Amino acid sequence: MSESQVTFRHEHRPVLAAGDYQVTLSQRVSLEPVDFTTTRRFTVAGDRFGLAPSLVRSVFPPEGSVGDHATVLPHIVLERATLPWERSPGGPGPQTPPWLALLLFTEQEAPGVSTVPLGQVAAGPWLPPAAVAAESHESAQDPVAVIDVPAALLADLLPGYADLPLLAHVRAEGDGPADAAVVVGTRLPPAGMTSVVHLVSLEHRFTAATDGSWVLDRGPAPVGDTVRLVSLTSWRFASVSADHTFATLVRDLAEEGATLRLPPSGQPAADRYLDQGFVPARHRLRQGGSSIGWYRGPLVPGPTDAGPVAPVRTGDALLRFDAELGMFDLGYAAAWQLGRLLALGSGDTATGLYGWRRRRDQQAARDQRAARSRSSRSPSLSVSGNLDAGYPLAVAPIDDSLPAGLRDWLTGLTRFEGVPFGYLVPDEGLLPAESIRFLGVDQGWVRHLVDGAASVGRLGPADEARDAASPLPLEFPTLTGALIRSQVVSGYPGLLVDGYADRAGTGHLTPWVTRRLSPEVLLCLFEGELARLDLHQPPEAQHLAVELHSPGSFGKTLRAPGGSERVPDPVGPLPLGPRGTVSPTGLAAAIAGSLGVPAAEVDSGDLALQLTETAERVTFLRP
Numbered sequence: 001m002s003e004s005q006v007t008f009r010h011e012h013r014p015v016l017a018a019g020d021y022q023v024t025l026s027q028r029v030s031l032e033p034v035d036f037t038t039t040r041r042f043t044v045a046g047d048r049f050g051l052a053p054s055l056v057r058s059v060f061p062p063e064g065s066v067g068d069h070a071t072v073l074p075h076i077v078l079e080r081a082t083l084p085w086e087r088s089p090g091g092p093g094p095q096t097p098p099w100l101a102l103l104l105f106t107e108q109e110a111p112g113v114s115t116v117p118l119g120q121v122a123a124g125p126w127l128p129p130a131a132v133a134a135e136s137h138e139s140a141q142d143p144v145a146v147i148d149v150p151a152a153l154l155a156d157l158l159p160g161y162a163d164l165p166l167l168a169h170v171r172a173e174g175d176g177p178a179d180a181a182v183v184v185g186t187r188l189p190p191a192g193m194t195s196v197v198h199l200v201s202l203e204h205r206f207t208a209a210t211d212g213s214w215v216l217d218r219g220p221a222p223v224g225d226t227v228r229l230v231s232l233t234s235w236r237f238a239s240v241s242a243d244h245t246f247a248t249l250v251r252d253l254a255e256e257g258a259t260l261r262l263p264p265s266g267q268p269a270a271d272r273y274l275d276q277g278f279v280p281a282r283h284r285l286r287q288g289g290s291s292i293g294w295y296r297g298p299l300v301p302g303p304t305d306a307g308p309v310a311p312v313r314t315g316d317a318l319l320r321f322d323a324e325l326g327m328f329d330l331g332y333a334a335a336w337q338l339g340r341l342l343a344l345g346s347g348d349t350a351t352g353l354y355g356w357r358r359r360r361d362q363q364a365a366r367d368q369r370a371a372r373s374r375s376s377r378s379p380s381l382s383v384s385g386n387l388d389a390g391y392p393l394a395v396a397p398i399d400d401s402l403p404a405g406l407r408d409w410l411t412g413l414t415r416f417e418g419v420p421f422g423y424l425v426p427d428e429g430l431l432p433a434e435s436i437r438f439l440g441v442d443q444g445w446v447r448h449l450v451d452g453a454a455s456v457g458r459l460g461p462a463d464e465a466r467d468a469a470s471p472l473p474l475e476f477p478t479l480t481g482a483l484i485r486s487q488v489v490s491g492y493p494g495l496l497v498d499g500y501a502d503r504a505g506t507g508h509l510t511p512w513v514t515r516r517l518s519p520e521v522l523l524c525l526f527e528g529e530l531a532r533l534d535l536h537q538p539p540e541a542q543h544l545a546v547e548l549h550s551p552g553s554f555g556k557t558l559r560a561p562g563g564s565e566r567v568p569d570p571v572g573p574l575p576l577g578p579r580g581t582v583s584p585t586g587l588a589a590a591i592a593g594s595l596g597v598p599a600a601e602v603d604s605g606d607l608a609l610q611l612t613e614t615a616e617r618v619t620f621l622r623p
Helices: 116-122 153-157 248-256 268-274 331-343 345-376 384-388 404-414 443-454 461-469 488-489 584-595 604-611
Strands: 006-009 019-027 036-044 057-059 076-078 101-107 113-119 143-150 168-174 178-184 191-199 205-209 214-216 226-239 258-259 281-282 289-295 320-322 327-329 435-441 479-485 496-500 511-518 521-527 532-537 543-545 553-556 572-575 617-621
Touching: 006 604, 101 153, 101 226, 113 116, 116 226, 116 320, 143 153, 143 511, 153 226, 168 543, 168 604, 248 268, 248 435, 248 488, 248 617, 331 345, 331 443, 345 404, 345 443, 345 461, 345 496, 404 443, 479 488, 479 511, 479 532, 496 511, 496 521, 543 604
Parallel strands: 258 435, 289 327
Antiparallel strands: 006 168, 019 036, 057 076, 076 178, 101 191, 113 143, 143 226, 168 178, 191 226, 205 214, 281 289, 320 327, 435 479, 479 521, 496 532, 511 521, 532 617, 553 572
């Protein structure tokens, strides 16, 4: 696996902040009595009342995820590295703090989101005029999403003016330019509850108090007990107990790790089938009677492939009867019939297959006539061109190659596209809840599936012979992998899976299929023999977290700064603020004390370095 170095920096300010600008140019010519002067105006139109989805690279915890997030400080990664510093929350000078903040609410606390025209935003709770005044590129009719937050709740959740510089930083690859901006929240998600996070605008929301500090401006005469904020984007997730963490969920799968088969029945004749992944299934006979047969889909305990299969015209030709048990093996017959039904169910595919078959037959007939013409020709007679095919005039060639669209559709069948779940996992006992099953693919089943689809238009023995002589140009490699049924599949949408041919993890296998068969079932197949399977979260699952101590306090084990050999002492315990909030300035001061540096030297980049936790990876070694 390739690794890259990530650098954290405390800010990346734009050359020009968003707003209206005026440029005046004067030119003095000694021979002219009056100086020439001209003025030009332009606007730097930054985002202000909403964010395009393309600007949000990722959020953590992920949207809709379920896990143990009790120690996580939520964050959002923004594509434009300058975005948090493009506007000002208020205050003097060019080095004002970021104008964005993350507020975390429980589902019970979360305010409703209203969409109002820009010209009417201030019609509710008071807002500073500068915060809602339309700029030259904006209209009073532009929609704005707002939330009205109870003042007492906001007082507990809103970071202070001095905290804002510590809650935004930028990431870069090594020493390269800034790649993305990160805005961090201050509240830990309450356990056992759903949380809603809002990225809010604090543009022009702070004003100077009499003691020289900067506080939220609620207007000259606040009315009511709510404060209106502009919400640029939001997402929700659920925080549950430690039993539902990524590592815990995946490790628990190891206890249920096995091959894809039902438990032994105690009857040797039946266990011979069960060991191979068969399950008993109801079988309706063509004459109308009912019976019980053995069925096995393409997912089997180990990979198997007997090579190319002979084309047939009916699925009944693939039924195999076990005289000892008096039962049919239905697997290949079911695969063939399913392939034919899938092709017939797709009108364009069926029409295309029939047309391709007719063109191929016409070309075969030409070749036969040409062969007969050459064999009956006198050795001294020399002819050329289309006379070889028995035609006195030139005729257009016939393109009998398999069209690309049909080839893609048939290739999709080899990857189980459109195959119903019940054909892949015919019995729930094969895949219990919270389990992983290692498996291979029976390519004989897949070949019969494809043959059934390609049988459209196969009418007689001559068609069978031509199909056998001209096999479809498809690949059927040796495939192995795993089938996972777990909450980790639904709770971690960005789950990544890597397969290796060796237990050391050096021989990376090429993925063949990685598909969610249902919200909680994931199928992973690789080309070759699987020896090791790694499940891990994507790089964006890198997050910022603290360590909880006794109730109401937290701490953090620190990393040694670059170039330092001294391992710093852990920080904490530090008290949590109202509603489980973390004080960024208090944490930064404690980190500075542990590192032995002035508090002013610990900025948002240093804070991010100490709080960042990498994505987890869990490895399975296949027996």
